[in-house]
Structures are given as structure tokens and as C-alpha cells.
Amino acid sequence: MDTQRGHTNRRRFLLIAGLPLLTVGAGMTYLLWPEPRTRLEVRTDLEPLNRRLGPFLGELTDAHWLGYDIDDKGGDRGIPSPDSRIRVVGLARLPAGGAAAITGKPDHAFAAGGAPSDLPAALKQYLPAAATWQHSPGFDAYANGRGAAEQPSDGTPTGRYLFDADRDLVHFDVLYLFT
Structure with a gap:
């Protein structure tokens, strides 16, 4: 019974600690992802x-x-x-x-x-x-x-x-x- 309780506590800890880390990681990925090219720049080089x-x-x-x-x-x-x-x-x-x-x-x-x-x-x-x-x-x-x-x-x-x-x-x- 105590071993199952240890597994439950570990899962709860990983869920509580891991969720903010995943959120921060997703936010950083969104901020650093390159913007799509929406406009072409006219060139003048010959x-x-x-x-x-x-x-x-x-x-x-x-x-x-x-x-x-x-x-x-x-x-x-x-x-x-x-x-x-x-x-x-x-x-x-x-x-x-x-x-x-x-x-x-x-x-x-x-x-x-x-x-x-x-x-x-x-x-x-x-x-x-x-x-x-x-x-x-x-x-x-x-x-x-x-x-x-x-x-x-x-x-x-x-x-x-x-x-x-x-x-x-x-x-x-x-x-x-x-x-």
C-alpha cells in the first residue's frame, strides 16, 4: 500500500512540476519560431x-x-x-x-x-x-x-x-x- 502511495505522490509531483515547464517551453517555442514570409522585397541588384x-x-x-x-x-x-x-x-x-x-x-x-x-x-x-x-x-x-x-x-x-x-x-x- 505504501509503494502505491509513493507512485501516486511521484505522479502528482511530476504533473505539478512538469506542467509549468511544458507551458514555458511552448511559449518560448512560439516566440522564437520564425515568422512566415508574407511580403517579397523588390531587389535592385544587377x-x-x-x-x-x-x-x-x-x-x-x-x-x-x-x-x-x-x-x-x-x-x-x-x-x-x-x-x-x-x-x-x-x-x-x-x-x-x-x-x-x-x-x-x-x-x-x-x-x-x-x-x-x-x-x-x-x-x-x-x-x-x-x-x-x-x-x-x-x-x-x-x-x-x-x-x-x-x-x-x-x-x-x-x-x-x-x-x-x-x-x-x-x-x-x-x-x-x-x-
């Missing part, structure tokens, strides 16, 4: 863009862009996918006459392209309202093929490029698949 897009666009300047994993849920703590899809989207200025030089090549057959679609909200303020965008599926195929051949470590790109020759602007929306 080196990553010029490394990936420069070989077929020329030296880019005055860029506003985003680069992010489109499968990232922010605060999701699941097992990461073996494949990641990185979206690089934004606007940049080409050297003087650079857009006209690209759109003027007859082998790409550029035509009116309409405004960029599915532009993230953070970039909309940098999109000129009166831009006259031109697009060429042939140039997209050229740029995507050239990027895959020259930059195998940077993933396999699929992208769409729009040009405004009056402002020497390029809008790029490229998806890199890393396997």
Missing part, C-alpha cells in the same frame, strides 16, 4: 540578372525584380520538394538602342505583346503605363535554349520576354527548374 540574362539581352541597368521559390508557402514546415521552381520576374533597362536592336531582328518576328500579365503587386509601380510592349515566341525559345546551354548549374529556364523599344525596357518572367 549582378544576378546580368549573369543569367545578360548573355542574350546585354548589360542590364536600373532593374526592379523579384526572385522567389513559387512553391514556398512562407511558414510551411513540410519536407522540401526535390525539385524547386524559382521565379525571376521584373523590369530592367537595356543599353541605349538595346531593345530596338533585339526587336528589329527579322528572324524573331516580334509583334505587339500586350501588357505583362501576372505581375506581382510589388512590381506594378515600376511598370510604365504607356509602354508599347513587343513579344516574340521565337526570342523566348532562343533565350530559354541559350540560358539552358550556357548556365546548366542555374537550372533549366522557361521564360517570356517583353520589350519596349521606346524606353529600352525589358520585362522578364523566367522560371528556373532545379532538379
